[in-house]
Amino acid sequence: MCASPHQEGAHGRKSRWMAGTSVMPHGEMKRPLIEGGGGGGASRHLEASMSDADCPVVGILGTGDFSRSLARRLVASGYQVVVGSRTPKRSVALFPEEAEVTSQMEAANQADVVFVAVYPEHYSTLVELRQALAGKILVDVSNGMHVKQEGPSHAQQLAEQFPESCVVKGFNTVSAWTLQTGARDGSRQVLLCSDSSKAKSLVMQLCRSMGFISVDMGPLSASVEVENLPLYLFPSWRVPIIATLALFLFFYLYNFTRDVLHPFVKSGKSVFYKMPIDTVNVTLPSVSLVLLALVYMPGVYAAFLQLMWGTKYNRFSDWLDRWLTRRKQLGLCSFLCALLHAIYSLCLPMRKSARYDIYAAAKKGGPETEWNDEKVWRMELYVSVGIMALGLLSLLAVASLPSVSNNLNWREFSFIQSRLGYSALIMATLHTLIFGWNRAFVADQYRFLLPPTFMLVLVLPCVVLLGRLALTVPCVAQRLRRIRRGWEKGRHIRFTLPGDQSLEDITNV
Numbered sequence: 001m002c003a004s005p006h007q008e009g010a011h012g013r014k015s016r017w018m019a020g021t022s023v024m025p026h027g028e029m030k031r032p033l034i035e036g037g038g039g040g041g042a043s044r045h046l047e048a049s050m051s052d053a054d055c056p057v058v059g060i061l062g063t064g065d066f067s068r069s070l071a072r073r074l075v076a077s078g079y080q081v082v083v084g085s086r087t088p089k090r091s092v093a094l095f096p097e098e099a100e101v102t103s104q105m106e107a108a109n110q111a112d113v114v115f116v117a118v119y120p121e122h123y124s125t126l127v128e129l130r131q132a133l134a135g136k137i138l139v140d141v142s143n144g145m146h147v148k149q150e151g152p153s154h155a156q157q158l159a160e161q162f163p164e165s166c167v168v169k170g171f172n173t174v175s176a177w178t179l180q181t182g183a184r185d186g187s188r189q190v191l192l193c194s195d196s197s198k199a200k201s202l203v204m205q206l207c208r209s210m211g212f213i214s215v216d217m218g219p220l221s222a223s224v225e226v227e228n229l230p231l232y233l234f235p236s237w238r239v240p241i242i243a244t245l246a247l248f249l250f251f252y253l254y255n256f257t258r259d260v261l262h263p264f265v266k267s268g269k270s271v272f273y274k275m276p277i278d279t280v281n282v283t284l285p286s287v288s289l290v291l292l293a294l295v296y297m298p299g300v301y302a303a304f305l306q307l308m309w310g311t312k313y314n315r316f317s318d319w320l321d322r323w324l325t326r327r328k329q330l331g332l333c334s335f336l337c338a339l340l341h342a343i344y345s346l347c348l349p350m351r352k353s354a355r356y357d358i359y360a361a362a363k364k365g366g367p368e369t370e371w372n373d374e375k376v377w378r379m380e381l382y383v384s385v386g387i388m389a390l391g392l393l394s395l396l397a398v399a400s401l402p403s404v405s406n407n408l409n410w411r412e413f414s415f416i417q418s419r420l421g422y423s424a425l426i427m428a429t430l431h432t433l434i435f436g437w438n439r440a441f442v443a444d445q446y447r448f449l450l451p452p453t454f455m456l457v458l459v460l461p462c463v464v465l466l467g468r469l470a471l472t473v474p475c476v477a478q479r480l481r482r483i484r485r486g487w488e489k490g491r492h493i494r495f496t497l498p499g500d501q502s503l504e505d506i507t508n509v
C-alpha cells in the first residue's frame with residue numbers, strides 16, 4: 001500500500017529540482033550534485049517524485065556488486081546518485097566520484113527513488129529507515145535462492161515492512177555486469193511490477209533513460225514469478241533435451257548391440273573401436289530424424305483432432321499444448337544432431353581404421369574393389385539428399401532466431417517453418433531410405449532378430465508425412481480450413497470462405 005501523495009511536506013531541494021528538470025545547465029550536471037548531508041531531511045512523497053520524474057535523486061542502499069554497477073549506470077545516464085552504506089568511508093573509493101556515498105539514513109532522506117541492493121535476509125536491518133522512506137519509491141532488486149510456487153515474494157515482504165513506501169519489483173533479471181556494460185550487451189529487458197502505477201511509470205522512465213526496455217508485469221503479486229525468472233534452468237528446453245538424450249541412449253544401445261556386440265558374440269570379432277565414432281555416427285541421424293518427425297507430429301495430430309471434433313474451440317490436452325510449444329526446441333535439437341552427423345561423416349576417412357579397411361579390401365581384391373554402378377549411384381544420391389536436408393534444417397534454425405523471425409511476417413514465417421520444414425523432413429526421410437536401400441530384405445541384417453535401425457527410424461517420419469498428405473486431400477483440407485476460420489459441426493451456420501479453393505490455411509500444421 002502506498003502513502004498518500006500529500007502525506008508529507010515537499011523537500012527543501014525540490015524547487016531546485018523542479019527548475020532544473022526543464023533545462024539543466026551542463027555545469028550543474030558536472031558539479032557534485034548532492035551538497036551537504038541530507039539538506040531537507042524530511043522524506044518526499046510520490047507526487048514530488050513524479051514531478052521530478054525527469055531527474056529524481058536516486059538512492060541505493062548497499063555498496064555491493066549490484067550497487068556499484070547501478071551507480072555507474074545511473075551516473076552515466078545523468079542522475080544524481082546517493083549511496084547508503086553501513087560503512088560509507090570504507091566503500092567510497094569503489095564508486096564514481098559523482099556519486100555520494102553516505103550513511104543509509106542520509107541516503108534515504110535525500111533520495112526520491114531508492115534501490116534496495118541488499119540481500120533480502122538483511123531487510124530487517126533497514127527498519128529504522130521506515131520514516132525516512134515513507135512515501136518514496138523502493139525498488140526491490142533481489143533474487144531468491146529457490147523457485148517459489150507461491151508468495152510472499154521478497155518484494156511483498158519489503159512492502160510489508162515499509163507500508164508507507166511504494167515498492168516496485170524490478171532489475172533482478174539484469175546482472176551487475178549488464179548494468180556496467182550498459183544496454184549494449186546482455187538482455188535489455190527490465191521486468192517491473194508494482195501496485196502503484198505512478199511509481200511503476202517513474203521507474204520505467206528511469207529504465208528507459210538508462211537504455212533498457214521496461215516490461216510492465218502488472219501488480220506486485222507478479223513479483224513471485226519475476227523473482228523466479230532468473231532461477232529457471234532452461235525451462236522450455238528440459239523436455240526436448242530429455243527426449244534427445246533418451247533417443248540417443250536408445251539408438252546407441254540398439255546400434256551397439258547390432259554392430260558391435262553381435263560380431264563379438266557370434267564370431268568373436270572385436271570391433272569395440274567402433275563405439276566412439278561409427279556407432280555415434282549412425283545414432284545421430286536416427287535421433288535427428290525422429291526429433292524432426294516429433295516437430296511436425298503434434299501439428300498433424302492436432303489437425304486430425306479438430307477434424308474429428310468439428311471445431312477448433314475444444315481445448316487440447318495439456319501434454320499436447322506443451323508439445324506444440326516445444327517444437328522449436330525439438331527442431332533445434334534435431335538440427336544439432338544432423339550437424340554433428342555431418343561433421344562425424346566428414347571425419348570418417350581420417351580414421352586409421354578406415355585406412356586399414358581400404359588397404360585390406362585392396363589387398364584382398366574381389367567385388368568390393370570393383371566399380372559398381374548401383375552402389376555408386378546410391379552413395380551419390382544418399383550424400384546429395386543428406387546435404388539438402390542439412391541445408392534446409394540450417395535455414396529453419398536460422399529462421400527461429402528471434403532477431404530473424406521478428407523480421408518475417410506471419411506468411412513468411414509459416415512458409416519457412418512449415419513448407420521448408422516438411423521439405424527437410426522429406427529430404428531426411430529420403431536420405432534414410434536411400435541408406436537402407438534393399439537392406440530390409442537381406443536376412444543377415446536382422447542381427448539378434450533385431451531389424452536394421454533405419455527401419456525403426458522411418459516409422460514416425462512416414463506416419464507424419466502420410467498424415468500430412470491426407471490433410472492435403474481437397475475435401476479434408478477444405479473442412480479443416482473452415483474449422484480454423486471458426487466453423488463448427490454442431491452449429492449449422494453456412495458460410496463460404498473467400499478463395500475457398502486455396503489450401504494455404506492448413507500449411508501451418
Ligand code: NAP
Pocket residue numbers: 061062063064065066067084085086087088091116117118119120122125141142143144171172173174175176177
Ligand atoms: P553484495 O555484493 O553482497 O552486496 C550486498 C550489500 O548489502 C553489501 O555490500 C552491504 O553494503 C549491504 N548490506 C546492508 N545491510 C547489510 C547487512 N545487514 N549485512 C550484510 N550486508 C548488508 O550483493 P550484490 O551482488 O550487490 O546483490 C545485492 C542485491 O542485488 C541482492 O538482493 C541480489 O539478489 C540483487 N541482485 C544482484 C545481482 C548481481 O549481479 N550481483 C543481479 C540482480 C540482482 P554496506 O556494507 O555498504 O552496507
